[in-house]
Amino acid sequence: MGVPLWMYLTVAAALFSIGMYGVLARRNAVAVLMGIELMLNAVNLNLIAFWRYQTPFNMSGQAFAAFVLVVAAAEVAVGLAIIIAVYRNRQSVEVEDVDMLKG
């Protein structure tokens, strides 16, 4: 193992920040979901890096990463279904156009 832990953490932090920018700044809801996927992947990278460097004796890191993966799959399926339903009703997937709940 030639690469130290902090390099993995730096890459994960950068990935998380880029994903966060995508979530906050993009107008298209599909692009927002893509940003969420990037953030979840950064979390997974952190989990696996810490698992490998700190606790490779038990499986908690990998198991948690697997659960994050399952939740991400569920989240993206429901999210895209909602986006498609919104597009069918409003002919738009711009986040700013979906303001029916605004008082």
Place this chain on the structure above:
Amino acid sequence: MNFGEGLTPEAIAFGLFTLLTLGGAFGVVTTRNLVRGAIWLIVSLFGIAGFFVLLSAPFLASVQVLVYIGAIGILFSFAVMLTRGMTNLKERFNSQWWLAALAAVIAFMLLMVGVIIPVFGNTGAPVSDQVQTTVDLGVALVSGNQYVLPFEVASLLLTAAMIGAIVIAREDD
């Protein structure tokens, strides 16, 4: 890792995967055409799969390729195609994009200061070269005193989410 003394293959692979991951992520958040955005997302996820291989988690790497690149990438492509007319928005970012950029930069700084600086420069190797294998992961996921309950809850969640997605996206008639 010392770049001066010659690159180890692992360091070269790390650099390559970093380039794929961060470059792909950058493409995802900046590209105007979302079809390209989906391709960039796949590039980025592939880089993450490479990191998993480097971190000796081969099962998760293959699951990453199958589930993320295979399933979620295709799902995003379908979503982009089903919402045609929105894939090429003239304005990519909302009016507060600079605020979002500021928040992202601050988040990165906070992560650096809070988490990475304490371990910065610590070139310590992992605590052990002995790594649990995929067999151990499988046992951990189904053994009674480890993760069998979260495992079942996760499968239930996945089923519920899939049924919910079908119900939400179905056309009312």
